[in-house]
Amino acid sequence: ALWTVRAVLAEDTAWAGAGHEVAWGQLPAAARPVRTPPAATAVPRRGEGNVILLGPGTFDATTGTLGYLDGVLLRGPRLEVWRAPTDNDEAAPRQPGRSPAAEWRRLGLHRMRHRVDAVETLADALIVRTRVAAAGAEPALRTVYRWTARRELLRLEVSVEPEGDWPAPLPRLGVRMAVCGSVGHAEWFGGGPGEGYPDTLAAARVGRWSMPVDAMQTPYVRPQENGARPGVRWAQLSRTDGSGIRIEGDPDFYLTARRWPVEELDAARHTTDLSPGELVWLHLDHAQHGIGSQSCGPGVLPRYRLEVAPARFAFTFSSLR
Incomplete structure (x- = not known):
């Protein structure tokens, strides 16, 4: 309260x-x-075709990827560390070539590969073990997705362990997923109504907010990372008939929703380059690197840097009917 x-x-x-x-x-x-995770009562089982069924979720048995939540089509979620660099991320007037965005690209954070090492079914959980890294690069993020469920709820616990030398902070750390584009209305309890990042939170008032997904973008002159709502406890994405999905964070998370993936936002040079697609792309971020002011002043202050470190976070998914 x-x-x-x-x-x-x-x-x-x-x-x-x-x-x-x-x-x-x-x-x-x-x-x-204190939040108590829902008790896991569902048992993973093989379905027809190459799928694993767990509670309301349907997973690809080869990759461990969630494909449906109680009939709602999904893509993901999977770990994401890249963001479309902001003007401040790109600029380093006193150190040419040493901007945060240049460092991130040198590390290959814009081209991370997701290698599935194992998909394991336990008595009460589905475990997916992956290695996330740029092709040919030593630094990596060992990522384990642990899925549990009861009949109406699906819980994802994500564990991230860094490997190798990481000379720069991450742009973001969380998961991204895509849902059907008809799920076009957002409601959440957290910071709003506008965007907020670790060092730009002063204007984000905690409350219950509601708006179309199309209204969640901040129209910067040059397309770049934008629109994250901070401190989100729960969020709902719904259709006009009220159906859709609900997401609860443990702990709070940054919510971003848009009609184009981060790769298209990164490639765009003008807003006219962005065309809404058939999916709504969601970022559920455990943490974000700060915004800073490096295009005209100092960079991100130390306390707002997203240093690479082990992390644990979780989300609970359910369908709206």
């Missing part, structure tokens, strides 16, 4: 009317309750 304190004008002025909000702030009203 949070206290929201607002300062508003008591009467009309020459520059704004009575009730105009001058400032606001939020303070915790009570300790947040």
